[in-house]
Amino acid sequence: MLKALQLRSVQKIARPVTRLSGFSSWALQRFSGLIIIGAGCVLLSPLGFARSLVEHDNLIASLGSSSRPTLIVLISSAGDILQIATETSWDTLLLLVGLAFVAVAVLGNISGKISPGKNGRIAAALVGTILVGGGIWYHVVMHGFRVTGTMVAPPNGPFTGPCPLTLSLQGIVDASGSGNVVYNFQFSTGNASTLQNVNFDKTDSKIIGGIWQVQQSLTDAWVQLVVAAPQHKISLQSKPFSIVCTPSQVAATVPSAAAPPPAANAVAPTPTPSATPPPPPSTSDNSAVAAVTPKIPPHVVNDSIDSVALDSVHPAPGTNLKTGQPVPFNINVIYNLVSADSAILSVSTAQIRTSASACSSGSGELVDAVEVPIMRGKHIAAVHLTWSGDTGSATKGRIYGNGYLSFSPMFWASNNGARGARLDYFGIYGEYCYQFGP
Numbered sequence: 001m002l003k004a005l006q007l008r009s010v011q012k013i014a015r016p017v018t019r020l021s022g023f024s025s026w027a028l029q030r031f032s033g034l035i036i037i038g039a040g041c042v043l044l045s046p047l048g049f050a051r052s053l054v055e056h057d058n059l060i061a062s063l064g065s066s067s068r069p070t071l072i073v074l075i076s077s078a079g080d081i082l083q084i085a086t087e088t089s090w091d092t093l094l095l096l097v098g099l100a101f102v103a104v105a106v107l108g109n110i111s112g113k114i115s116p117g118k119n120g121r122i123a124a125a126l127v128g129t130i131l132v133g134g135g136i137w138y139h140v141v142m143h144g145f146r147v148t149g150t151m152v153a154p155p156n157g158p159f160t161g162p163c164p165l166t167l168s169l170q171g172i173v174d175a176s177g178s179g180n181v182v183y184n185f186q187f188s189t190g191n192a193s194t195l196q197n198v199n200f201d202k203t204d205s206k207i208i209g210g211i212w213q214v215q216q217s218l219t220d221a222w223v224q225l226v227v228a229a230p231q232h233k234i235s236l237q238s239k240p241f242s243i244v245c246t247p248s249q250v251a252a253t254v255p256s257a258a259a260p261p262p263a264a265n266a267v268a269p270t271p272t273p274s275a276t277p278p279p280p281p282s283t284s285d286n287s288a289v290a291a292v293t294p295k296i297p298p299h300v301v302n303d304s305i306d307s308v309a310l311d312s313v314h315p316a317p318g319t320n321l322k323t324g325q326p327v328p329f330n331i332n333v334i335y336n337l338v339s340a341d342s343a344i345l346s347v348s349t350a351q352i353r354t355s356a357s358a359c360s361s362g363s364g365e366l367v368d369a370v371e372v373p374i375m376r377g378k379h380i381a382a383v384h385l386t387w388s389g390d391t392g393s394a395t396k397g398r399i400y401g402n403g404y405l406s407f408s409p410m411f412w413a414s415n416n417g418a419r420g421a422r423l424d425y426f427g428i429y430g431e432y433c434y435q436f437g438p
Contacts, residue, residue, distance in 0.1 A: 091138040098131025145179030145200070150235040152185070152225040153427030155212070156299060163217075163245035168360060169193075169210040170427035171225035171235065175200045182229040185210045188222045188237075195228060198363070202396055207350060207408065207428060209363040218243040239305055298431045301336050301378065306424045308335045308345070308409045311380065313432050321405060321436035326389040329407075336378040337411065344412040344419050345374045349387045350428050351395075352404040359406040359433035366408060367394045371419065374411075390436060402437035406430055 105125035109115050116124055152171040159165075169185050178201050185193045193210045200206065212223065219242050225235040301309045311332040321327055329349075337343055352364035370385045387405060388394040406428045413420030 091135045094131050094135030094138060098128045098133075098135060101125070101128030101131060104128075145175065145177035145230055147173060147175050147181060147227050147231060147233050149174035149205075149422065150225050150227055150233055151422060151425040152223055152235045152238050153425050154238040154241060155223065156427065159241060160244040161246055162248040163215055163243075165214045165243060165245065167212040167214060167223075167243075169212055169223055171208050171210075172205055172425050173198065173208060173225075173227065174205045176203045178202055179230055181227060183208060183225060183227045185212065186224050186226050187212055188218065188220070192226070201398075205366050207364045207366065214243050214245075216243075217245045299426070299429055301334050303336060303378065304338070306337060306339050306411055308333060308411075308426050310334075310407065310409075310429055310432060313407070315434075317432045317434065319434055321387070321389075321434050323390045323399075323401060323436055323438055326386055326391070328384065328386045331383040331385060331407070333372075333381045333383050333409065334378070335374060335381065335409075337374055337376050339411070339423055340413065341376045342414045343374050343423060344414050345372045345381060345383075346370065346410045346412060346419075347372075347383050347385055348408045348410070349385065350406045350408045351390065351400055352406065352428070353400060354403050358435075359404045359428060359430035364406070364408075364428060365395065371412075373414065373417065400436075403435075405434040405436055407432055 101124045104116055105121045105128060108121060150171065150173055152169070155167040155169060157167075171183075171185070173181055173183065175181060180197050180199050182195055182197045184195045187193075193212065196208070196210070198206055198208050208225075214221075220240040221243055222237040222240050224237045227233040299307075299309045301307045311334050313332075314330045315327065331347060333345065333347065335345060346369050348366040348369040350364040351367050352359055368386060368388050370383055372381050372383055374381060385407075390400050390403075392399045408428050409426050410422055411424040412422055
């Protein structure tokens with residue numbers, strides 16, 4: 001009796017194993033060609049990635065002269081077919097293998113090498129459909145237009161004055177691909193700005209702007225950037241700030257008795273000179289900049305938070321820049337880093353399209369950039385940054401023709417000297433404004 005029970009238990013265990021073995025044999029017989037193709041694609045994908053790395057300029061530059069030709073010849077020796085297979089992306093691989101399975105399901109026997117039978121054709125159709133769907137999904141997720149990052153800069157004031165007080169807002173949106181981003185700013189009061197949109201024609205980072213009309217004094221106020229489309233994404237809140245509303249200083253007007261008409265031989269009084277004489281007319285080519293550039297408070301370094309100020313910039317603000325002529329800038333930066341022991345400071349040129357608000361519009365495109373390693377504490381860094389001159393070299397061929405130029409600093413995490421995630425975005429420093437054009 002006991003032996004019979006043991007034999008029955010062994011049979012129960014062996015039956016699934018036998019079925020699995022039979023299915024494996026059947027699958028190997030019916031789909032051996034496709035299995036080899038699929039396995040080959042999976043195994044060759046890392047080689048393709050390695051190949052792209054080897055051919056990348058930075059890696060080639062880092063290889064020794066003796067090892068460089070050997071690697072390239074070794075990887076290229078497999079021929080054109082191997083090259084195509086190794087350079088194919090995952091979504092394309094899934095689509096190709098999936099279509100191969102669908103072809104087996106539709107055609108059946110192929111040259112006597114693949115004989116799936118009825119059940120095999122049904123299985124091939126299912127597997128092919130899943131692989132094709134997976135390839136399409138992977139392509140949409142990895143290559144479709146999407147927002148990859150957002151950050152908002154703390155407003156730069158003024159924080160004291162008669163209310164309503166207008167605050168200029170700035171944020172940055174990172175997007176992959178081309179499309180339209182819909183966004184607005186939300187405030188600590190529970191209100192929000194109207195929806196706006198910005199268009200991306202390539203993978204890029206763009207600076208966007210907005211306005212907050214503050215109606216009352218606020219303590220620990222904040223603002224954050226909200227992306228509504230193509231997907232919902234919310235930035236972190238800005239660093240807190242306070243608003244102080246002061247009474248409006250309106251001169252009281254007291255009606256007076258009508259003055260008698262002047263005598264026929266009366267002499268007109270000599271006007272009293274103003275305490276502040278009007279500025280002399282400008283003789284430079286930058287009168288347009290001086291005429292339209294609003295007064296922007298300078299950024300200052302705060303000893304308790306991450307902060308950046310531009311101490312000096314040469315050429316001086318207001319210098320007229322010519323389109324097509326690159327300009328080197330020498331910038332002395334004062335910074336205070338409190339959020340990390342070390343980081344990377346980047347300073348970018350920000351090109352802004354022509355508008356009445358000039359560099360205070362808060363919207364623009366980051367063009368050229370330079371990075372400097374920094375350390376915890378308050379320090380001064382000398383930055384040498386060259387504006388590409390609106391030649392299209394830094395914007396993939398796009399040329400503004402005319403507009404305004406300013407600077408935008410940021411802090412980034414330092415991963416053993418390499419740039420990591422963005423820590424702080426400080427906005428456009430509109431107090432340093434340049435007009436460029438023909």
